[in-house]
Amino acid sequence: MEKTASTRISRRSFVALSGLMGAGLALTACSPSKSEESPAEEAAKLQLGGEPLDYDTLTWSGCHVNCGSRCPLKVYAKDGTVIRISVDDDGTDEFGPGKIQQLRSCTRGRTNRQRIYNDTRVQTPLKRVEGTKRGEGKYEEISWDEAIDLIATTMKEIKDEYGNDAFYIQYGTGVLGGTVSKSWHPDQTAFARLMNLWGGYLRQYADYSTGQITWDLPLLNGDAWSNNDVMNLVNSKNIILFGNNPANTRMSGSAMQYLITQVRLENPEANIIVVDPHLSDTAVGIANRWIPIRPGTDMALVAGMIHYLFTEGKLDEQLIRDKFIGFYSDTFMEDVKLGEPKSTAFMGMDPTGKLMPKEDMSYEAYLKGTGAYKGSGEKTPEWAAAITGIPADTIRELADIFMDHPTATIQGWGPQRHSNGGNNTRAIGLIAAITGNVGISGGGTGAREATGGVPYPVPSAIPCFPEKNTVDVCVSFFDWYQAIVDYKSMNDATWGIRHIDENGVTSYAEKPGTIKLKAPIKFIWNYGSNVMMGQHADINEMLNICNLPDEKDSGVRMIVTVDPWMTPTAMVSDIILPGTTPFEEEDIIQGGTGWTGFVCIESRAIEPLFEAKP
Structure with a gap:
């Protein structure tokens, strides 16, 4: 059978063309018709059981999983069945400015064929067996017509009784790479479009991955994401990773681990230190030193370091007084007035002045154990050692490393996933900023790693008509479940309810206790999401x-999950609708963590394995 490709332009040809245009686009998921070698020559290189690979179509696609890399993948199919998934192996694989290295997938991406044909694939609508509890996993097959009728009838009943405030779209990142098919951000999904055209739904703010870092780092740097480009690490003397393990989380040729490995080769003198509770693959693979720390004690470590630098006179006092508020005791009250919010957009406001502190709550007072912190003791390296498990001399040594400019600071999202995670994430950002390492080449802000490229303004989100959403309040990603238990107890002062506008911008109440929910959550959409039973702090309580x-x-009436696989979240659903994998749909993939600014068009490699409702 003749071997075919879906398009007549190669990925590398398109990259060259887009480079001339200055657009920064890469059509990496289109099926190339390679001029370098014939399909037969390519097949001869691919061995399956000792024989050349026998395929009839080759399609470029991409990996959608939640590492963020979006690695391009070659999909080889025979008679409508995927027989091999391979990686980007085009070109000369040159690394450096103006070069195009191969964005090779990791093992997870290469094993997507097993995901497509997994025995747990959902291939027909399922209905929870009547009389069984959610979570028992007992389902019966039903037709698409019956499933759609049950969902639509229930939705109409709920809207008539409670209004659109009773509908909730649970966020999920199981389909992170697509555009039409994406599940994140939930306000940009096809289900948001559906609900908005029908009056709207209750939205949430923040997420389990970054709930505290998103809100706390802006207090230092203005946002939670800005950091020096990973490639700028070639100019760093020291690179400090806090709770960051890209060898496990961003391990492909498109992402952080590959890039920092290249940095290690080009900057062999760099001192790379990993501060982490466990000896991670990243610490083993690229670091000069691993500093084990008790989980959740990063803020104590930083306090011990800053106390040492402060008492030894090693900090730049003029820098701190010029660029920071709240550090020194003698200016604290004036600083509070400078930092008082003037609107409800961020952290609320206090027009009455009742929240003005009466005692010294400066960072200097915290370090010395004075003012509002009287009796807490000085935050010496010895004090920090007892909490963190890191020797006091090591704490001093690490502090001096931050003063040996330029030092890059990068934190993962693990340190902020604790009850005191906000303090942890601010502390890591603080040590970077207060030692003068922000805004310099080779330095860093303490946020997660950033990647280069100039984003090309491609309008890729489907129109979701957010202006039609009539629900003007939102709930926390973490506390949404209370709207099933007792929505009447939820307001801005008790459960963090906020106002939200059509652009998704949230704001606080001018008068505490005035922003309230109007209805319980009665209907939940889960799309590409295992959040309900895979992310929450107490899964048993969530099941209850x-x-x-x-x-x-109280009590939810219907939960609908759309997913290709029977996840734990699917097993608490009333209706399960089969979803397609990225290899069974056509979509647009935006560039990932290692190649920001690129866009790829994804072609369908095979037809869906199930018969979908038109």
Whole structure:
């Protein structure tokens, strides 16, 4: 059979063309018709059981999983079945400015064929067996018509009784790379479009991955994401990674681990230190030194370092007084007035002045154990050692490294996933800023790693008509479940309810306790999401909440999950609709963590394995 490709332009040809245009685009998921070698020559290189690979179509696609890399993948199919998934092996694989290295997938991306044909694939609509509890996993097959009728009928009943405030789209990142098919951000999904055209739904703010870092780092740097480009690490004397393990989380040729490995080769004198509770693959693979720390104690470590630098006179006092507020005791009250919010957009406001502190709460007072911190003791390296498990001399040594400019600071999202995670993430950003390492080549802000490229303004989100959403309040990603238990107890002062506009911008109440929910959550959409039973702090309690009886002011009436696989979240659903994998749909993929600014068009490699409703 003749071997074919879906398009007549090669990835590398398009990259060259886009480079001439200055657009920074790469059509990396189109099926190339390679001029360098014939399909037969390519097949001869691919061995399957000792024989050349026998395929009839080759399609460029991409990996959508939640590492963020979006690695391009070659999909070889025979008679509509994927027989091999390979990686980007085009070109000369040159690394450096103006070069194009091969964005090779990791093992997870290469094993996507096993995901497509996994025995747990959902290939027909399923309905929870009547009389069983959510979570038992007992389902019966139903037709698409029956599933759609059940969902639509229930939705109409709920809207008539409660309004659109009773509908909730649970966020998920299982389909992170697509555009039409993406599940994140939930306000940009096809389900948001559906609900907005029908009056809207209750939205949430923040997420489990970055709930605290998103809100706390802006207090230092203005946002939670800005950092020096990873490639700028070639100019660093020291690179400090806090709770950051890209060898496990961003390990492909498109992402952080590959880039920092190249940095290690080009900057062999760099001192790379990993501060982490466990000896991670990153610490083993690229670091000069591993400093083990007790989980969740990063803020104590930083306090010990800053106390040492402060008492030894090693900090730049003029820099701190010029660029920071809240550090020194003698200016603290004036600093508070300078930092008082003037609107409800961020952290709320206090027009009455009742929240003005009466005691010294400066960072200097915290370090010395004076003012509002009287009796807490000085935050010496010895004090920090007892909390963190890191020897006091090591704490002093690490502090001096931050003064040996330029030092780059990068934190993962693990340190902020604790009850005191906000303090941890601010502390890591603080040590970078207060030692003068922000805004310099080779330095860094303490945020997660950033990657280069100039984003090309391609309008890739489907129109979701957010202006049609009539629900003007939102809930926390973490506390949404309370709207099933007792929505009447939820307001801005108790459960963090906020106002939200059509652009997704949230704001606080001018008068505490005035922003309230108007209805319980009665209907939940889960799309590409295992958040309900895979992310929450207490899964057992979540299961109990899902099984609360459907009463007037509590208990969810219907949970619908759309997913290719039977996840734990799917098993608490009333209706499960089969979803396609990225290899069974056509979409647009935006560039990932290692190649920001690129865009790729994804071609369908095979037809869906199930018969979908038109």
